[in-house]
Amino acid sequence: MTPTGHRPRNASPLTTAVTVARLLRSPRIRLLLSLSGKLVTPVYRAAFLTAAASSGVLRRLAEGPADLRTLALELGVEGDTHRLRRWLDAGVKLGQLSSRSGRYALRSRLAKQLARVENDAAAGALEEVVRFHHPVLLDAPRMVREGRSFSLGDQDGTVIARSSLVVQPFIEEAVSRLLDRHRPVRLLEIGCGSGVYVRHAATLNPRLTALAVDLQPEVAEQAARNMDRWGIGDRVTTRQGDLRDLAVDERYDLVTLHNNIYYFPESDRVEVLARARETLAPGGRLLLTTSCQGGGPSLEVLNLWFEFADFGGPLPVEDELVAQLRKAGFSDVEAHRIVPGEQFRAFVGTNS
Ligand SMILES: C[S@@+](CC[C@H](N)C(=O)[O-])C[C@H]1O[C@@H](n2cnc3c(N)ncnc32)[C@H](O)[C@@H]1O
Structure with a gap:
């Protein structure tokens, strides 16, 4: 509190600058921040770009910015545009799309490249990694324990x-x-x-x-x-x-x-x-x-x-x-x- 009894700007009743600095130096928080930047965000980006490429959103946006209704029509989404908007907004947050005046556009260099017809093999390779390589790394120990295997039907030919x-x-x-x-x-x-x-x-x-x-x-x-x-x-x-x-x-x-x-x-x-x-x-x-x-x-x-x-x-x-x-x-x-x-x-x- 200032002598006049007012709380200084930016001060919080629950933390002080000193506690924030101390927490940020703690090994646990530093590990979380490191995981987020080095692993979590790239995994999210890979998943978003895979879906945006395979659903046709990238190709549509390569033609120019589009609003939610246009994208919903393109994807054959009827009714539940609320969740589609949330997904597109996640793509904005992940730096892959931009959104201005209600219209979405391609933002990242990777999104723009994957949108190009001539780069379809690269989009397919990303999809193979996310849909098939990722599950084997993720599920291998459990599959060994349960004696399970993938079959040809687990691949999308x-x-x-x-x-x-x-x-x-x-x-x-x-x-x-x-x-x-x-x-x-x-x-x-x-x-x-x-x-x-x-x-x-x-x-x-x-x-x-x-x-x-x-x-x-x-x-x-x-x-x-x-x-x-x-x-x-x-x-x-x-x-x-x-x-x-x-x-x-x-x-x-x-x-x-x-x-x-x-x-x-x-x-x-x-x-x-x-x-x-x-x-x-x-x-x-x-x-x-x-x-x-x-x-x-x-x-x-x-x-x-x-x-x-x-x-x-x-x-x-x-x-x-x-x-x-x-x-x-x-x-x-x-x-x-x-x-x-x-x-x-x-x-x-x-x-x-
Ligand atoms: C990785 S894909 C390669 C496709 C293509 N040769 C290429 O290089 O782009 C392997 C293909 O082999 C086919 N295949 C696997 N076993 C086969 C078999 N016994 N007889 C004929 N085709 C087979 C699969 O259905 C799949 O489409």
Whole structure:
């Protein structure tokens, strides 16, 4: 109190500047502040950006600022705009959006980049981390205790098909180097995902025909739509199927498996690769691209996810996969590092 009996401005009846300073120096409060800045806020930001990208909010806001009603219509939200506003306001608080005169806009550099169509693979990769990598790190001890595993249905195949495209330029380069561009080529692609590598091969060789197969029905349906959209539906047959019981009535010049050898248990891999070889004409070649063990944190967690899945197995070890390819009957087996600085390899073998 001042001598006049008035409380000085900023003074609180419950704390003094001295107690606030003391509390802020306490190890417990310092730990909380450190956790908040270094871990909690980035986790919140990652979750918000994932949802904003996958719901279409980022794309809509990339066209220009929009009010709540417009965003609600865009998202097909009827009635409960109150909670949508709260979520958008959380995005403002997290520094990802701005809000002025009732209209939301993109604010952070990351939000602006993820909103761009050409960065869809990065948005998919973020979604894979948040939706699939995060749960395995979080739930692993409990899953071990309860004997639980992930199944294929725990993955969203369409998200994985998008996120796999982070390595697209490198895989396309490998396809470009291996593909014969002058003669008709019959291509079989196993686990085609979105189908972009079949498109790439078809663009390089106008006389190429292909069978594109994916195990997951919704992925195969999307790939078939893509082939039509890209104008190659007449040269490419797309269907749902499993390499292990695929009935093929012709022999192929090239069989490709990109990013999916770890969808097969380690103990089945020789058999699976032998099955792939059987679909090849004499002299036909296999191109298999995959992440391998020993990479950075993202690959390690991907590896962990498959360790916790009731299908598939760990990422391959380069030398072991080379040995498995030889055992499956391939000759001239080679492994090439195709992504600089990362454990990502292209394996090539011939059915001689
Ligand atoms: C990580 S995604 C990769 C998609 C695509 N190859 C790419 O690189 O963009 C793996 C794909 O393999 C498919 N797959 C897994 N096991 C398969 C099998 N036995 N036969 C055919 N496709 C399979 C999955 O459904 C999934 O779409």
